[in-house]
Amino acid sequence: MKKILIIEDDKNMQIELVKLLSLAGYEALVLQDFSHSLEEIRKINPDLILLDIQIPEMNGELLLQSIRKESSVPVIMVTSRNNEMDEVLSISYGADDYIVKPYNPTILLLRIANIFKRMENPLNILTYDDIKVYPSKGILEKDGKILDLTKNEMIIFACLLHHRGNIVSRDELMTELWNNEEYINENALTVNISRLRAKLIEFGMEDAITTRKGQGYKLV
Numbered sequence: 001m002k003k004i005l006i007i008e009d010d011k012n013m014q015i016e017l018v019k020l021l022s023l024a025g026y027e028a029l030v031l032q033d034f035s036h037s038l039e040e041i042r043k044i045n046p047d048l049i050l051l052d053i054q055i056p057e058m059n060g061e062l063l064l065q066s067i068r069k070e071s072s073v074p075v076i077m078v079t080s081r082n083n084e085m086d087e088v089l090s091i092s093y094g095a096d097d098y099i100v101k102p103y104n105p106t107i108l109l110l111r112i113a114n115i116f117k118r119m120e121n122p123l124n125i126l127t128y129d130d131i132k133v134y135p136s137k138g139i140l141e142k143d144g145k146i147l148d149l150t151k152n153e154m155i156i157f158a159c160l161l162h163h164r165g166n167i168v169s170r171d172e173l174m175t176e177l178w179n180n181e182e183y184i185n186e187n188a189l190t191v192n193i194s195r196l197r198a199k200l201i202e203f204g205m206e207d208a209i210t211t212r213k214g215q216g217y218k219l220v
Contacts, residue, residue, distance in 0.1 A: 005046035053079040068094040147203045153196040160219035169216035
């Protein structure tokens, strides 16, 4: 069970996050002593930190800087301030992601899952049955044959593969694309899905992606 540390002084938000993370199968802990934040983080040794910018004793961005001097633990900044400069500073200080309140719980969980997925696949090589998937190279390989995918097609395929057997909504796919700085609209998503399907069929993977009307897509 992955351990997630919540560094947030709003009691209602603490309760909300603990409930959300616990239901998702994570061990959710809340930082209690803001005057000794670093010491508490060392003791807890979390797998991921949700860090609010506006916390007592020390600004969240300054705490992030201190954390990065001794740890590479993934950090997602959670803040009520929709400020571009805060986002830029957070990323430059070493944040792995940034989300603004009020956030979509599903999107927050998806971003957490994506971080853990990247950590579990350091070589960035995935498998789909007897097919090797190389997201960083944008290719699928089977029996010496190579299928080239565009960046968007690979992001979509990798997301479906990560959730294989489960329905992935269009919103989740759009979020995944935006997380990778690919800003596409609904029509562009439809075009990318169609092109991806056509390429998979040519590669001998007919009916790999199924559509669930009104729900999304599933990789079988």
